[in-house]
Amino acid sequence: MAGAQDAVPVVLRVNGRRHDIQVEPRVTLLDAIRDTLGLTGTKKGCDRGECGACTVHVDGRRINACATLAVMQDGREITTIEGLGGADGSHPVQRAFVAHDGLQCGFCTPGQIMSAVACIAEGHAGSDDEIREWMSGNLCRCAAYPQIVDAVRAAAGTARA
Known part of the structure; x- marks a missing residue:
């Protein structure tokens, strides 16, 4: 097992x-953000890159922070929900998420919001179907999907105005 001397x-x-x-070379970006920096808005859901709860932006692109190592992001610009x-x-x-009730338990909400910001910036909010497709990497166990789509659509309209 690796120790502190391997950091x-x-x-x-x-x-x-x-x-x-x-950090030890095997520490994920998610664990570095949460445990080392104390920024707990980014959530650990599946810890396998399947649920999207840990979505952050690296150099303006959305990624699952649990699926990349902290050492791989050395020097890059990272934005979390707190930023x-x-x-x-x-x-x-x-x-928009608040106005459209795009959350229930709230656990997935930071990742959903980070993906929604990227979805809009990438130009993938032209229709409800497009929003659903480009937000499909973020799971909501409460099934607030209709409200999430409403929120993304509303925010995209605001961004375009």
């Missing part, structure tokens, strides 16, 4: 801040 230096740039950390809202408050997608 390697990694620079994670998370939500606009530089973090110089030491979405600006100084003036929450992000428009966050507000």
Whole structure:
């Protein structure tokens, strides 16, 4: 089993801040974000890249943080749910999720919101079917899918306006 002596230096740039950390090479980005940096908004669901609860943005692209190693993201720009809202408050997608009841238990919501932001930015929010397809990597065990689609559609309309 690897020990602390096997740790390697990694620079994670998370939500606009530089973090110089030491991690074992096998530590996932998700575990580094949650356990080392203390940012617990990104959730650990399946821990196999299947549910999307751990979705973050790396260099503007969405990824499952449980399916990549922290050392692989050395020096890259990472945005978590905590980094979405600006100084003036929450992000428009966050507000749309609240307005359209796009959550129930809330466990999947951070990953859903991170995917929704990317979905809109990627130009994949042109129709409900397109939204469903491009959000399909994020599972909701409460089945709030109709409300999630409504929220993404509303946020996309706001983004286009």
